[in-house]
Amino acid sequence: MLLKILKSEVTNNQTIVISGSKSESNRLLILKALFNNLGIDNLSSSDDTVVLKQALQSNSGIIDIHHAGTAMRFLTAYMSCLPNREVVLTGSDRMQQRPIGVLVEALRTLGADISYLKNEGFPPLKINGKNITRSTVHLNAGISSQFISALMLVAPSLDNGLKIVLEGEITSRPYLEMTLSLLNKVGVSTSFQDHIINIQPKKALETPVNLIVESDWSSASYYYSMIALSPLQSSIHLKYYQINSLQGDSTLAEIYQDFGVETVFQDNGIRITKTAQANTVINFNLNNCPDIAQTITVTAFGLGLPCDLYGLHTLKIKETDRIFALKTEVEKLGGEVEITDNSLHLKASNKISSAVTIETYNDHRMAMAFAPLALKVPIYINDAMVVTKSYTTFWNDLKSIGFQIIEE
Ligand SMILES: O=C(O)C1=C[C@@H](OP(=O)(O)O)[C@@H](O)[C@H](O)C1
Numbered sequence: 001m002l003l004k005i006l007k008s009e010v011t012n013n014q015t016i017v018i019s020g021s022k023s024e025s026n027r028l029l030i031l032k033a034l035f036n037n038l039g040i041d042n043l044s045s046s047d048d049t050v051v052l053k054q055a056l057q058s059n060s061g062i063i064d065i066h067h068a069g070t071a072m073r074f075l076t077a078y079m080s081c082l083p084n085r086e087v088v089l090t091g092s093d094r095m096q097q098r099p100i101g102v103l104v105e106a107l108r109t110l111g112a113d114i115s116y117l118k119n120e121g122f123p124p125l126k127i128n129g130k131n132i133t134r135s136t137v138h139l140n141a142g143i144s145s146q147f148i149s150a151l152m153l154v155a156p157s158l159d160n161g162l163k164i165v166l167e168g169e170i171t172s173r174p175y176l177e178m179t180l181s182l183l184n185k186v187g188v189s190t191s192f193q194d195h196i197i198n199i200q201p202k203k204a205l206e207t208p209v210n211l212i213v214e215s216d217w218s219s220a221s222y223y224y225s226m227i228a229l230s231p232l233q234s235s236i237h238l239k240y241y242q243i244n245s246l247q248g249d250s251t252l253a254e255i256y257q258d259f260g261v262e263t264v265f266q267d268n269g270i271r272i273t274k275t276a277q278a279n280t281v282i283n284f285n286l287n288n289c290p291d292i293a294q295t296i297t298v299t300a301f302g303l304g305l306p307c308d309l310y311g312l313h314t315l316k317i318k319e320t321d322r323i324f325a326l327k328t329e330v331e332k333l334g335g336e337v338e339i340t341d342n343s344l345h346l347k348a349s350n351k352i353s354s355a356v357t358i359e360t361y362n363d364h365r366m367a368m369a370f371a372p373l374a375l376k377v378p379i380y381i382n383d384a385m386v387v388t389k390s391y392t393t394f395w396n397d398l399k400s401i402g403f404q405i406i407e408e
């Protein structure tokens, strides 16, 4: 579906309710599969969460998780540790290009039986579940933290727990800390010191535990961008957010200060307000929060600011090569971007081309990151329903705050 977004304004002082964090939800679904008296509130309504929930309820011999990276990685570990379960795990064409070899190797050293059905190192996988008794594993921590979280989530179900030794630089570290915190909340004992994670076995919850998922901070990033691109004093209220978040993307509150956006925690959420002009130079290392790179780049471009982003090496293996996709689409709008394998450099500019069609490359975050530019010029977004991967009501929510959106 091609959407035309006419030049819009954010209606002031609206409230948006964003559904639960996709990352927290997908971890809790795996934990719920291990501990059946775990209750979850405010579960994400994202496609990636729905597909994982269905996969966990299915007895089918083949499971297709489409574009959902965490679902693919978490299920690979989960199914490998389920004795007598035989399953083929597959996904979209892009999922079959997203690496999984580091996780598969780690699981094999623990005794798992996994084989590749097409290309070595990539889905689809054939898994014969086993009773895993080995308890130490080493793996490269620099490619995707999801491999490590996948092992951590199944660790309490293993007879001897798990010691995970991380090799090299740790990428996307807050996601590991989120996994640890959620394990702790269900009563699993853990430690994370230097490069070693230890997780103790736990077979059941003594008493029922109910957890509430905080709303999704990555989804909030698009509203930060809209407020940054709006006139001074523009404001929006987002629910349900808390100051002590488990989500690394909550660093948006600090990052967007550079764009003149202030965050106040109130009424069970955040009020974000444009209170100042943006800084003249934007420069961040996003190794801890890769999912907001597209949002930040587009905000900087919308404000005509130069922007240097580092720590982006994981972007090349996400829903698309996000570094390349950003360069291509920003340049169509008249920007100038230089890229390397792990950084992006946007030049200052003073013009945004009007009525350009943004390609989304099967990537929800391409669609959502570029939408706020409609506050500056009319813009078209191609294959716009790609947003449902993480944020099903995105376009309706934009309409509710004043965006004029037309299906072409
Ligand atoms: O564990 C998670 O929930 C996620 C970890 C990150 O991936 P990488 O560790 O591959 O960077 C992030 O980009 C992804 O959207 C969600």
Ligand SMILES: C=C(OP(=O)(O)O)C(=O)O
Binding pocket: 048, 067, 068, 069, 070, 071, 291, 318, 319, 365, 390
């Ligand atoms: C990278 C993402 O998701 P995943 O890796 O789970 O597909 C994302 O949501 O931006």
